[in-house]
Amino acid sequence: MEASKFGTDGIRGVYGDTLTEQTAYALGYALGKRGKVLIGRDNRLSSPALAKAVACGVARGGSDSRSVGLITTPALYYLLTQTDNDFAVMVTASHNPPDHNGLKVFTREGKPSPDERKKIEEGIASAKGAPDDRFSYEETPSLLALYEEFFRKAIGSLNGLTVVVDYAGGAGGVFKGLLGTLGAHVIPLNLRACGDRINVDSGALHPSLCARETRRLGADLGFAIDGDGDRIIAADRTGTLLDGDRITYLLACRKKARGALPHDSVAMTVMTNGGVIKSLNEKGITVRSCAVGDSAVAATMKAEGLALGGEQSGHVILGDLLLTGDALLVGATLLKSIAEEGPLALTPPPTIYPQVSFDLPVPDKRIAEDPRLRAFAAKIKEELIGGRVLLRASGTEEVVRIMVEHPEEETARTAAIRLKQKVLSFTQ
Numbered sequence: 001m002e003a004s005k006f007g008t009d010g011i012r013g014v015y016g017d018t019l020t021e022q023t024a025y026a027l028g029y030a031l032g033k034r035g036k037v038l039i040g041r042d043n044r045l046s047s048p049a050l051a052k053a054v055a056c057g058v059a060r061g062g063s064d065s066r067s068v069g070l071i072t073t074p075a076l077y078y079l080l081t082q083t084d085n086d087f088a089v090m091v092t093a094s095h096n097p098p099d100h101n102g103l104k105v106f107t108r109e110g111k112p113s114p115d116e117r118k119k120i121e122e123g124i125a126s127a128k129g130a131p132d133d134r135f136s137y138e139e140t141p142s143l144l145a146l147y148e149e150f151f152r153k154a155i156g157s158l159n160g161l162t163v164v165v166d167y168a169g170g171a172g173g174v175f176k177g178l179l180g181t182l183g184a185h186v187i188p189l190n191l192r193a194c195g196d197r198i199n200v201d202s203g204a205l206h207p208s209l210c211a212r213e214t215r216r217l218g219a220d221l222g223f224a225i226d227g228d229g230d231r232i233i234a235a236d237r238t239g240t241l242l243d244g245d246r247i248t249y250l251l252a253c254r255k256k257a258r259g260a261l262p263h264d265s266v267a268m269t270v271m272t273n274g275g276v277i278k279s280l281n282e283k284g285i286t287v288r289s290c291a292v293g294d295s296a297v298a299a300t301m302k303a304e305g306l307a308l309g310g311e312q313s314g315h316v317i318l319g320d321l322l323l324t325g326d327a328l329l330v331g332a333t334l335l336k337s338i339a340e341e342g343p344l345a346l347t348p349p350p351t352i353y354p355q356v357s358f359d360l361p362v363p364d365k366r367i368a369e370d371p372r373l374r375a376f377a378a379k380i381k382e383e384l385i386g387g388r389v390l391l392r393a394s395g396t397e398e399v400v401r402i403m404v405e406h407p408e409e410e411t412a413r414t415a416a417i418r419l420k421q422k423v424l425s426f427t428q
Helices: 021-032 047-061 073-082 114-125 141-155 171-175 208-217 244-257 274-282 294-304 327-341 365-369 371-383 409-425
Strands: 010-014 037-041 065-070 087-091 100-107 162-166 185-189 221-225 232-235 265-269 286-290 308-310 316-318 355-361 388-393 399-405
Touching: 010 021, 021 037, 021 047, 021 087, 021 100, 021 114, 037 047, 037 073, 047 065, 047 087, 047 100, 065 141, 073 087, 073 100, 073 141, 073 327, 141 171, 141 327, 162 208, 162 327, 171 327, 185 208, 208 221, 208 232, 221 327, 232 244, 232 327, 244 265, 244 274, 244 308, 244 316, 244 327, 265 274, 265 294, 274 286, 286 294, 294 308, 294 316, 316 327, 355 409, 365 371, 365 388, 365 399, 371 388, 371 409, 388 409, 399 409
Parallel strands: 037 065, 037 087, 162 185, 162 221, 265 286, 265 308
Antiparallel strands: 010 100, 087 100, 221 232, 308 316, 355 399, 388 399
């Protein structure tokens, strides 16, 4: 396994091609050499086999594992913090298509640090043996009750509220009754036991259905999650979509109003809309900027003692409850806010500057650091008076991401297209 294949979220690939049972076994072997491992999975067709391979590798590495079966990523991380395991492995490709899969790794402190990732990569490279079909493997979902108890205590009553939830045909369905136990009337969308269509035209990447149904039914809130339950995109009762920036803004404003926002600050990424930052500042809330990714948001929150952070893509972290993005927990927190402080529309919306973004598949994402390309991006930024330009490599895919923001959308689009063409010229 090449080091470059282990990204900030672990390992991802197309099942049977760039990700196999041997990959999962090697990861399990590497972790098993160092401690006990908790294993969870989403409901993709390939996930049970990969989870079993991880467990087999852990055993060959000399340690014990416990497999909880179907679970969301944040719930698995919570269980890791409540048990005596040293690592957790979540078998999921998160928001990616059904034919993809992945292996997310957590330590008790959160996502592995760069040094920790290096040790894991070295362990993978030294793995001996292969998965054994005769290996005894059993999933014991009884631990899920610990997360459900935590969730109920954190949220409390949701009596009288109606919510539309799009489960993306993914792992979140394992907790389909949880909001109902708190008194909410739940209208489920894309609630499927089989993960053969996980994320397809549904969930956080395709939230328009959720928004339409929320408006049509007059629900208090709608929210769409992704396949492993760590991203959320919400909709208010008018059907207006709320991405991670806007959700973080709403929660920050309401927390500050009741004196519950430590340091009057939130952690947000360099992708955060400049208009949102301006609006937060006008309300006396400071934005602590960090790199893109929920791990960067969590690290900033931990370092600065913050209780709230988020990023545009839908990772929103409630640090006083759980230091990782949890879509169901955030959705329930929004509902609780509606119950206690009224409809979300009572909080004036933030200013939003137009942003134009492109995700460009490339043979080698390291071209994003090419000095010539960086100089071109800097030149465009200099020309954009009052605008922003971001150029970066994806942490999980061979993709270069660009974003241009400007108060005038056409100006942003023209600049983004110029930068896109320049990036593509480097691949020819």
